[in-house]
Amino acid sequence: MRFKNFMTMALAVMAFVFGVSACGSDDNDEPEVAVAAQVAGSYTGNEIFVVDNEESSNETKTYVFAKATDTAVDLTIPEVGMGMMTIPSFAVKGIALTKEGSIIKGKLASYEGTAKGADGTDKAYTVTDLTALFSGNTVVVTFTMKYGRMPFPFVESFTGTRK
């Protein structure tokens, strides 16, 4: 009788432990690993940005991800536009990475910086709501950017592959 009670207790504890583990595995991202090195590199592809409901596309843009820490990368976005209507290359730093199955996901709520505008003056910019998804050699980046005194935000997306 006592043995049966012991076995019941043991099974209950095991079930609890496995149950908790299973829940944890299902609900959370995988434990952080050194993923930055896996995604760092130059990705070339198509950039689409929407300003005031007007969509523009640039087909050969290169986004560069550099390892910042084992679990974070910095992104350099190339310049766009021409002449006085150029938005210079700018950086977005500290994009935190997590691994979800075969996809590595980068997220950043907000980043503020300055870049030298076409007229030579420093322009403030704010990047918000950035998502970067890496799968194999493919990356997709989406974010919103406010640049200088431009009244409209840029809603950007980029799809590229690493050479």
Next chain:
Amino acid sequence: MTRFLITGMALAIPAVCLTAQTAIRDSVALEPVVVTASHSPKALKDAPVVTRLITLHDIKITDATNIQDLLTQEIPGLEFGFAMSQETSLNMSGFGGNAVLFLVDGERMAGETMDNVDYNRMALDNVGRIEIVKGASSALYGSNAVGGVVNIISRENLEPWTANINTRYNTFGHEWRHGAGFSFNTTKWNSQTSFQHTTLDPVDLPKAHSSEEVALELMKKAQGLPYDESVLNDDSNLSRLYGQKTYNVKERLTWRATDQLTLIGRGSYFFRTSERDTHDYHFNAYSAGLKSRYAWNADRHLELSYAYDQYDKASFMPDGTRTHDHDYTNRQHVVHALYSHSLGEISLLLGADYLHDHLATYQFLAGTIHSQHNIDGYAQFDWNITERLNVVGSVRYDYFSASSQKAFTGRLAVVYKLPLFTLRANYANGFRAPTLKEMYMHYDMGNMGYMLIGNPDLEPEKSNNFNIAVERQNRIRNSGIIDGRYSFTLMGYCNIFDKRITTIDGGMYDGMESAIYSNEDGVNVWGVDLSMAHYFDWGLTLKLNYSWMHQTGNVWFSQFNQPRTHSMTWRIGYDHRFSRHYALDAALSGRSQGKPQSGRTDVDQGYTIWKLMLQHHLWRSIHLNTAVDNIFNYKPKAYYYCSPLTTGTSFSVGVTVEIKN
């Protein structure tokens, strides 16, 4: 079911009879007087043009903070959206903010942001009533009175003294509103002082799809997997509503020097800061005026007045440094003279104005400032030909020095009272003179190499407005439950609008693409407005306003506003004094907007928003206000410039403590 309804009504009738004549509403007890339609006081039922009156009770029951909140709830066919830089943009029956003239006690305001005056300046804490005349009124008010005139008229407390403090919290943007007021009244003096402060936190507007959802679909697309195209087509204009703070202080002092002579002095200061991502905008407005009124007798008087209004804008970095790259100052000096004389059945009004308009803005060529003089003269005769027939005619001449443009405008209004109905017919001209900004703009938009260029050769916009209305107002007596006052107005109108000022492609300018201001063909606006109201003696109020509007001609639709064919506002109100110490004022109101006329399918395809307001009046001096706005939790799928400004249901609670001698 039928038996249940009959039983319910039978039970209700005695209850209603018991409570008859106990309504606390006072705004409809007296014959309302309006001034906007004829530039002189007239009973609302005698006004030569249909005038929409928003009473003090209407203002209180909407619990609106500023004119924008109030008009949105009260007037069908009127919507506020956003313009560039997230400044507020008006659309009233197809006309934008620069074609609707806003007046405060008959005075226009300086400054504009994206063709609209700063509606935040028009706080409602000391407002007594608002009069709205739709259609052209330039023969009395000059430039900008093309699509309508909105006249905000201050309250004048007549008790020996009053004092009040109030505060309100709204969950939308964690908005706080604090106010205070003081007034006194003696035989010779009357003073009204008010202060209001508001704060609004930034509001993140939800997108139809998160950036991560969009990225996931793009990844599927890149990998050749099935994906949801609709997720990739979110073209919202707005992602965040900027926070702001306002301060508004006003003083008005009246001195009844003699039985004939009255002097009124006023002054106000307004400050607003709008908190942007990388900088703050500061807006300052200073206003002052002195008016003298001399009455020889009840039939003959003269008004002379001077008014000054200044509106400034500037940009500041987060550390408080002024950047000077968005400096803007508009100053207006105005002198008015108005003489009125009644000769039996004929009243004559003669007026003249001088306006000096001074504008310095970052949108001009660096270092340049422009100004102009506007001189006008006008006359109006008002003839009661018979007891039933009244004719009002007006003519006006305006001259603008900067453009050397002249404008002759006129109006003829006829009122004929039949036994059951009053008929009104009105023809009026409207015009809008080109502004200094439109004439001398020289601006690299956003420093992005796209020039906006002014045009000194612009001509004034012109309009011809026809409307005809049938109206009935009456009181029902000795009929039990339906005793009370009712009104019914049906108006049809046509506004033929020409030489519209807009921007067209200006070709290459100094190596940059450009747009230049130009006169274009106009648009014809046709519409029908219907207003119905019944104020039951026992406290119930039923109000319904409907507007139908259609545009023909050179119609173009701005992304900033989307005029709608059908729109409606309504209110079911109930007010009752239960005891000496407690009274209730309740209102269930709503507004409904139909589909945009543009046929654009991505923006809101019509929406309905309901609001419930409860005001508890305790011991006659404490007023507790609670409201649930957007009761049914309407949420736009995406936020465009023309979307209703709501993120779902919001709640507000406020208290006012008012002491009167």
